[in-house]
Amino acid sequence: MSQWLRYPIDLARRFFHSIAYYPTLLSLIYLLLAITLIELPDYPTRDMLSAAPDKLLFNDLETPRSLLSSMISSIISLAVFSFSTVMVVLSQAASNYSLKLMFGLMTARFHQMVLGNYLGTIVYSLVLLTGLGNADSVTIWASMGVYLGIAMTLLCMALFVYFIHHTSRSIEVNTVTSSLGTRTRRSLHRASERYSDGHYRQVLPTPQPSEQAHRICARSSGYVQSAALSSLGKVAQTHDGTLHIDFTFGSFVVEGQVVMRWSGPLPEADENQTREAAVSTFEGQLIQELNYLEGESIELRYAYGFTQLMETAIKALSPGINAPGTALLCINQLTDLLSRRQQLEVPNAWQDNEGTTRVVWDEVSFEDLLYRSVGPILDYGHQDISVCLSLLALLRALANTDTDEAGLTALQGHADRVMAALNKMTLYPVDRRFIEARLGSGGSRLYLPNHLAPSEAIRE
Incomplete structure (x- = not known):
């Protein structure tokens, strides 16, 4: 994979695991919906509508403007209260539980969706209000858009009530422990499915590189959570060698640290570059398959x-x-x-179709x-x-x-x-x-004495 293509993929991965993922996505959807309702032509005409729905349409601009302004201020207030609630929850979690739990609470999908609906409703109402300000009259679609905004506001109010309930329960002892257990079980299941590919094997004892193996150093510092093992295996197969990963995934590596060892022939120089440049390009091809990500994501590492x-x-x-x-x-x-x-x-090696080990790592x-x-x-x-x-x-x-x-x-x-x-x-x-x-109760394969060792006399 080329470096120019790898960078946007890494950026998208970090964005997907951040708290801004769903709020940004929902805001864009609401924005497109508002623009669509403003730009649609006023069709069908009012004459084609029956008397009942015609009463629901707005004949002046001030009424929808007032409604949209009230909705914007209301949702902003709800968003402020919700963010305040999140801060209180994070403070309580930091006091009673591990600080690492805050990463999971901040990036919880439900919290992101609630905040995304808030921000999306605000963006939707602002765009619709701007469109009405530039219009001579309220179109049928714009009128429907105002009623849709009212429905969005009611949805946000319902989400706010459930959000308070959900966040208050999220710091309960049973909820915290069961949530961690459930997320870890899912991550274990995904790991078993990911390694179900026929190329992954458990090789014991773990093959070790020779002393003459070529060392590859990290070009940046950070937490390496995973790597594209199949891509590394195909690169190693193309160059007829074996790649040894010298660290455990999830570890912090520093720039200049030896992270890989290559056992095999190095690429030769061609007429367009020197041998040193060819080797450097080959090393960069391997290094760019490492995935850096700050924080501890259970979904990535069980x-x-x-x-x-x-x-x-x-x-x-x-x-x-x-x-x-x-x-x-x-x-x-x-x-x-x-x-x-x-x-x-859990496998620790990637093998090609011929059964030759191409990538080895510590699990x-x-x-x-x-x-x-x-x-x-x-x-x-x-x-x-x-x-x-x-x-x-x-x-x-x-x-x-x-x-x-x-x-x-x-x-x-x-x-x-x-x-x-x-x-x-x-x-x-x-x-x-x-x-x-x-x-002494229950059977066990462990050796456990039936009696404790004699204790000393108790001093008063």
């Missing part, structure tokens, strides 16, 4: 959903919030998501996601019995699924950490009885 649930849990366990119930809800969502990820075979493994999800929650909640028991339930559930020996070893390691935390903090007999009753 791993962000695990991270945000973990951060929401540890934020709830902080002394300022002190809401362990929120952490338990996050752990329940993580249990389901880790189980789904455990069953998903976040199940063990990595498990450590990133469970480890921080245990660090912050190691003194909370309910949190530790919930983590043990998570590990038990994952161990009882069809996991391999490597996954079972990782689960056992985390279970040992949880048991160490329980042994360290539990001193009272009532706590010991409560915990030991749950250690």
Whole structure:
């Protein structure tokens, strides 16, 4: 893909994931509708209309002008109240949950559509009011346009009421955790569909480049969320080589950092350019397939959903919030998501039709996601019995699924950490009885003792 074509595609991708997408799109639609109603000829004539609809038409210009002016001021007031509500919601979310949730709240499609209807109605009314100001009389289509504007205003009022209800619920604990879980599950499903192409394979152990591999450095800094792997594979197939991606998608790369290694012949110089220029052009062809995007979009990277649930849990366990119930809800969502990820075979190589590996990259493994999800929650909640028991339930559930020996070893390691935390903090007999009753209940592939280690005497 050429550089001139790649830039507008990247710009369109960033615009699609921004808060301005639906407001801009709906405003343009409303604008075209207003221009169409103004420019349409006054046909059919009033004589062709029956008496009933003729009473609905405007015979003077002042009445529709007053209506449109009132509608514009009303929608502007609704827009101000709605933006204020969003700011309050974002402030509340920043205080009680992870700051990364604000990106999802700001770019929520429903919020964008509501604000888009507001802005679109304002643009529609302004254009229609301008058209009426330049007219000698009100056409039939312009009259219908005014009534359509009234209907749009009523729709905006209904959306405003539902918007208040929706935004107030969006910061509830159950809504936040279930929303993160749902979005992550959808992202996992899209990832499985994306990798269903026959070219994607899981190659273990991951092929490593040779020491003589040509290094390709990043030409700009930022978060690389993904890459056009199929395009990279076709380029590598054309030049009969293998491309190794040296970073994990979602990582921050700096300008000049080695991000790729090329194992294969480099392009030769032709009569129009030197060899250095040919190699530089080839490197640029590979680099431009990387997709940069600021922020953490769960729709692009399902791993962000695990991270945000973990951060929401540890934020709830902080002394300022002190809401362990929120952490338990996050752990329940993580249990389901880790189980789904455990069953998903994530590829790390792209192969051509002959089975030759052309692109190799590092993918976040199940063990990595498990450590990133469970480890921080245990660090912050190691003194909370309910949190530790919930983590043990998570590990038990994952161990009882069809996991391999490597996954079972990782689960056992985390279970040992949880048991160490329980042994360290539990001193009272009532706590010991409560915990030991749950250690021995239910079967598990993990080794969990039926009794806690002897505790020291309690000092008064």
